[in-house]
Amino acid sequence: MKHLLVDITAHGFGHLAQTAAVLNALDYPDLTITLRSLAPESILRDRIQHDFHLIPYQQDNGMVMQDALNVDPLKSFQWHQQFHQNYEQKLTQAIQELNQLKPDVLFTDIPYLSLDAAHALAIPSIALCSLNWADVFQTYCGQFAGAEKIHNQIIQAYQKATVFLQPTPSMPMPLLHNTQTIEPLTAQGKAQPDVLRQRLELNTRHKLILVSLGGIGIDYPLNTWPQLDNVVWIFPDEVLTQQREDWKPQSQAQMNYLDLLASCDLILTKTGYGTQTEAVINQVPALCIDRGDWPEQPYLRPWHEQQGEVIYIEWSQILQGKWADTIHHLLAQPWTKPRPSHQGAQQAAAYIKKYLAQAN
Known part of the structure; x- marks a missing residue:
């Protein structure tokens, strides 16, 4: 059996x-998958259809966030400064751990330490993401003394990947020589609006809005949240610290996330590759919270506007509750754009299969 x-x-x-x-x-016969992450196991198993062995494991932190929308540059730099002050020691440990696991291929989105370790052991490695932490780090932390050394170490680790796959749309990565562009990387859910309304005890005149700001928390202004005729909001369960007739917890839907998204009439989200591409492929209009300083936005926004139905909004407007007209406009907007080709997942899987087949 091959080991991924x-x-x-x-x-x-x-x-x-x-x-x-x-x-x-x-699709690869006789494949063992080991997954390392600190993401919640329940969400990992909801999204990934294969069986896998999970190892709770952290080897990067991305950016330290104040909340779902705002990066904390100083704390982000301090985390990276501490992580990189003994980087060689961490690399030695990562090599030992990789040697114990003995994978045939490494696939990362987008920790860089294990790419460095895999190179040392001559293990084929595939990095994949629409961004990389080196350039994001440079955007927010490049002004701090000592940032250049950290940035260079991250870039050098990414350069050691056998290939770095960039799904459309991605940030430019001019410092990497091993990149390969692939089509949009997203997934299509099964739209079941009638089933969803039945589970939420609603009728066909109700419009359903999924509230999905990602896995990092933020204080929702529930006290000023608009109440609209025949509109029902589906929130993550933990957000609903209050109750209201037009608010439903996500768990009541009893659907996996992609099917839930595909079954809704609209999604409220923030700038971010996953939900924006999923909204387009599932042809769900989006109200997207602007993140003007996030380095992916200049590339995500024009793609979303060209391929889907989206309106950008400031978080300040959400806080003030002054966005009901925008909701009505999006709900009335017909979807006229063709679904773009989105074979990125198949293209990336083909790279994995190729390197697995080549492994001894």
């Missing part, structure tokens, strides 16, 4: 969404 090791950063759920799409497209 998968490393997923737990910075939100977008990296999991990309990885899950690839693994679910991977």
Whole structure:
């Protein structure tokens, strides 16, 4: 049996969404999958259809967030400074751990330490993401003394990947010489709006809005949340600290996330690869919270506007409750755009299969 090791950063759920799409497209007989991440096991198993052995494991932190929308540059730099002050020691440990696991291929989205370790052991490695932590780190932390050395170490680790796959749309990565562009990397759910309304005890005149701001928390302004005729909001369970007739917990839907998304009339989300590409492929209009400083936004926004139905909104408007007209506009907007080709998951899976087949 061949052994695939998968490393997923737990910075939100977008990296999991990309990885899950690839693994679910991977058809390889007699394959053992080991997955290392700090993402919640329940969500990992909800999104990934293969059986896998899970090792709770952290080898990157992405950016330290104040909340779902805002990066804390100083704390992010301090985390990286501490992590990299004994980087060689961490690399030695990572090599030992990789040697014990003995994978035939390493697949990461997008921890870099294990890519460095895999190179040392001559294990084929595939990095995949629409961003990389080196350039994100440079965006928020490049002004701090000592940042250049950290940035260089991260870049050098990414350069050691056998290939770095960039799903459309991605940030430019001019410092990497091993990149390969693939089609959008996303997944299509099974739309079951009638089933969803039945489980939520609603009728056909109700419009359903999924509230999905990712895996990093934020204080929702429930006191000023708009109440609209025949509109029902589906929130993550933990958000609903209050009750209201038009608010439903996500668990009541009894659906996996992609089917739930595909069954809704609209999604409220934030700038981020996973949900934006899923909204387009599932042809669900999106109200997207602007993250002007997030380095992916200049590439995600025009793609989403061209391929889907989306309106950008400031978080300040959400806080003030002044966005009901925007909701009505999106709910009335007909979807006229063709579904774009989205074979990125199959293309990435083909790389994994190729390197697995080549392994001794």
